[in-house]
Amino acid sequence: MTTLAIIGGGIAGRSLIYTLAKRKNIFSNITLFDSDSFARTCSLRSTAIVAPRGVSAGHSDLGDLLLAAFQTFAQHVEEDRPLGVFPITQYTGAITKLDQFKQRYPHGTSCKATASFNLRDETYLATDPAFMIETSTYLKWLLDEAAQLPIVVRNEFVTNLNDSGSDFELTTQNGVSNRFxxxxxxxxxYNQYWGPTQAAKPVQGSYFEFLKTDFGSESFSLTLESDNLVYHALSKTLLIGSSSQNDSHEIPPMQDLKEIYSRLSQRLELKLPPIDSGNILTGIREKGPKRSPYISIDRNSARIGGFYKNGYSLGLHLGRELIDQFS
Ligand SMILES: Cc1cc2nc3c(=O)[nH]c(=O)nc-3n(C[C@H](O)[C@H](O)[C@H](O)COP(=O)(O)OP(=O)(O)OC[C@H]3O[C@@H](n4cnc5c(N)ncnc54)[C@H](O)[C@@H]3O)c2cc1C
Incomplete structure (x- = not known):
């Protein structure tokens, strides 16, 4: 019987386990190593919207992959009714480079009022069906759905890995070793720590989280130019961001965040909560060359990652592909 270790319990690791539960599991034991205290889980510090983002088929491999991943996720929502995932409207708008934007979003229209908010000036906006994810609920659900599998979750970090050629010895921070x-x-x-297969970079993303904000009973997400505003009606939470920096640390770029807040408050007829009442959340994601995500298999080990954006749909889509090839 074959044993499997998965290092990482964000959306990538949990989508793999969920897929093993839904497809045929061949492993006699699956151990999930995860440690938010060692490497903070980006999936819990994500605005977590799954939207088509103006991608259409046939222009690039990455575009085709993102579109297929969106479709996989939409089908997953329809068939599996996951907890923590809510259908919403995604509004996407532009003020500059309008010609380019209209080519990407030909279904948009110039308007000042939407069902969810009003704008100060006439703005070209496209609306698309999308999904909003309550991250901790959905991440928990993915593991709960796999409860019938022989899984052990270890909240420990793997500090050493020895490949003997026939198996792997993993050692955690407390000195305990196990073979898989x-x-x-x-x-x-942190995949890069175990030997780079490609030149991926860490990219920090930060955003404000305002609790107890009431913008009504409909959740929505707005991307205006590259500024985002996400309103969770159920939890009455507003997210504003997100900045993007080529950094591997978690100190947020306050000036960038303040500018995003200020642009949105000038452009929207919404009374935003005072800026100093916001918490700041920061995640570090892995940006592969040309923003490409990856799966790779080398005999008995495999890698999945490079989820710069769209991690919540790529996790499931590429997770399925990896499990099909690796099991
Ligand atoms: C500000 C921001 C906004 C975003 N918005 C969106 C969005 O709207 N939609 C979307 O789909 N995506 C979005 N993303 C991207 C998405 O969040 C990421 O793509 C995704 O979370 C990456 O998931 P992951 O599982 O690869 O990594 P992570 O979630 O970081 O999980 C990796 C896990 O591995 C663990 N780990 C690493 N090394 C070890 C070790 N040695 N031992 C034990 N455990 C280990 C870590 O503790 C961590 O928990 C956003 C990201 C940011 C930062």
Missing amino acids: DKVIFAGGF
Whole structure:
């Protein structure tokens, strides 16, 4: 019987386990190593919207992959009714480079009022069906759905890995070692620690979180130019961001965040909560060359990652592909 270790319990690692539960599991034991205190889980610090983002088929491999991943996720929502995932409207608008934007979003229209908010000036906006994810609920659900599998979750970090050629010896921070037949690296940017297969970079993303904000009973997400505003009606939470910096640390770029807040408050007829009442959340994601996500298999080990954006749909889509090839 074959044993498997998965290093990383963000959306990538949990989508793999969920897929093993839904498809045929061949492993006699699956151990998930995850440690938010060692490497903070980006999936819990994400605005977590799954939207088509103006991608159409046939222009690039990455575009085709993102579109297929969106479709996989939409089908998953329809068939599996996951907890923590809510259908919403995604509004996407532009003020500059309008010609380019209209080519990407030909279904848009100039308007000042939407069903969810009003704008100060006439703005070209496209609306698309999308999904909003309550991250901790959905991440928990993915594991709960796999409760019938022989899984052990270890909230420990793997500090050493020895490949004997026939199996892997993994050692955690407390000095405990165990052997596994196969290993999957799903550790976000920390995949690079186990030997780079490609030149991925860490990219920090930060955003404001305002609790107790009431903008009505409909959740929505707005991307205006590259500024985002996400309103969770159920939890009455507003997210504003997100900045993007080529950094591997979690100190947020306050000036960038303030500018995003200020642009949105000038452009929207919404009374935003005072800026100093916001919490700041920061995640570090892995940006592969040309923003490409990856799966790779090398005998008994595999890697999944490079989820710069769209991690919540790519996790399931590429997770299925990896499990099909690796099991
Ligand atoms: C500000 C921001 C906004 C975003 N918005 C969106 C969005 O709207 N939609 C979307 O789909 N995506 C979005 N993303 C991207 C998405 O969040 C990421 O793509 C995704 O979370 C990456 O998931 P992951 O599983 O690869 O990595 P992570 O979630 O970081 O999980 C990796 C896990 O591996 C663990 N780990 C690593 N090394 C070890 C080790 N040695 N031992 C034990 N455990 C280990 C870590 O503790 C961590 O928990 C956003 C990201 C940010 C930062």
